Amino acid sequence: MIYIYMTVLATILIAMSDFVASTTTDFALGASYRNVISKSLYGLAFFVIFIPGAIRSYVGIDYTTYSKYQIPAVLEGREVKVESLYRWVIRIGYLIGGKSTYQYIFAITNFLIVFFLFLYIKRLSSNKVLSIIVFMSTGFFFFSLSGMRQSIGVAIALWSLKYIEEKKFIPYVITILLASLFHTAVIIFLVFYFLSDIKINPFVVALVMLAVNRLAPHLRNIIISISDRVGLYSEYFGGTFDTGGYNKIFVVLILLVMLFVCLSRLVLGKEVFYKNNTALNIHYVACMVVAMISYLPTPSRLLFLFIPVYITLIPNLVVQYKNIRVILYLIVISLCIFFMYELLFVQNSYGVLPYNHVS
Structure with a gap:
């Protein structure tokens, strides 16, 4: 239940933060005080999400892998696939912990x-x-x-999307390159700067998805060839995780978002719809992954390069609706409750239950 409590408390604090920031009545606090209080409430919401993840113990399927293999390998100087900036997270976290615990490594990571x-x-x-x-x-x-490592890289890459909005190419490239030093796959976000002015009709994307699905076996061979040449993702093909299996709940999520995107293109019109163009283009890549999902190794991890953009894409589309906005909020929140129940209580996604923390 801790994850539900975290979600509820964080949303309440952020709602309070927004309310304080927008209050302009005569009896309200001065603007500077309102700003401080609003930022403080937002900061409290941050700690509500950060702290449980920072103090967790053997929560998450990779916690053991990091604790028993990757972290010791880095500290002992053995060969292991861990990018350079995350190696520094490991060394700094271990040093802060007095070289007696790995917990600060997980805390810095979650931070x-x-x-x-x-x-x-x-x-x-x-x-x-x-x-x-x-x-x-x-x-x-x-x-x-x-x-x-991937989540750090993706979080930094998402934050850097503001540079696309501001048309700042150099800061964007530098940020993505730094993010890729936490996880190499994040380098794909460089492409989205060059796609920022390309406006793609979602109905065309839907047709392309059908074509990609039919051609998936042949496309897999092409991807393997490219992957072997550039040395990226190649170790996954033909390996332990190349089973053709995938989590159907993420396919449902992406298809529902695609349905909403298509509806929004019809209802909102071009000018409003394409205000979210970069996020839409990231979503379309997720759609292509779904189109050939059973032919890709570790497809869920691949999807989590792109799915996180829904954190802003969905709200930014919903707020553009005028007459049915409240109805859409209720629909989205209801679907979120369904996904959380399915992922948490039915699937125990990524082994996050039971929740344990360091004593």
Whole structure:
């Protein structure tokens, strides 16, 4: 139940933060005091999400892998696939812990993920409360307790999307390159800067998905060939995780978002719809993954490069609706409750239950 308590408390604090920031009545506090209180409430919401992840113990399927294999290998100087910046997280966390515990490594990791996610939400979300609900319920939070290096990289990459909005190429490239030093796969986000002015009709994407699905076996061979040449992701093909299995709940999530995106293209019109163009393009890549999902190894981890963009995409589309906005909020929140129940209580996604913490 702790994850539900976290979600409820964080959303209440953020709702209070937004209320204080928007209060302009005569008897209200001065603007500077309102700003301090609003930021303090938002900061409290950050700690509500950060602390449980920081003090967890053997929560998440990769916690044991890191504790028993990857962290000791880095500290002992043995060969292990861990990117350079995360090696520094390991060394610094171990040093802070007096070289007697790994717990500070997990604390720093969770801090980086949640910190950049909160910055991303604050900068790019039109409804921060709904963003937190989407973050906590649609899988990325649970994934972040296992796929830690990837989650840091993705969180930084999402935060850096503001540079696309501001047309700042150099800061964007530098940030993505730094993010890739936590997880190499994040380098794919470089592409989205060059796609930022390309506006793609979602109905065309739907047709392309059908074609990709039919051609998936042939496309797999092409991807393997490219992967072997560039040395990225190649070790997964033909390996232990290349089974053709995948979590259907994420396919449902992406298809539902695609349905909403198509509806929004019809209802909102081009000018409003394409205000979210970069997030839409990231979503379309997730759609392509879904189109050939049974032909890709570890497809869920691959999807979690792109699914987190829903944290802002969904709220930013919902707020554009005028007459049925409240109805859409209720539908989205109801679906989030369903996804959270399915992922947490039915699937125990990424082994986040039972929750244990360090004593």
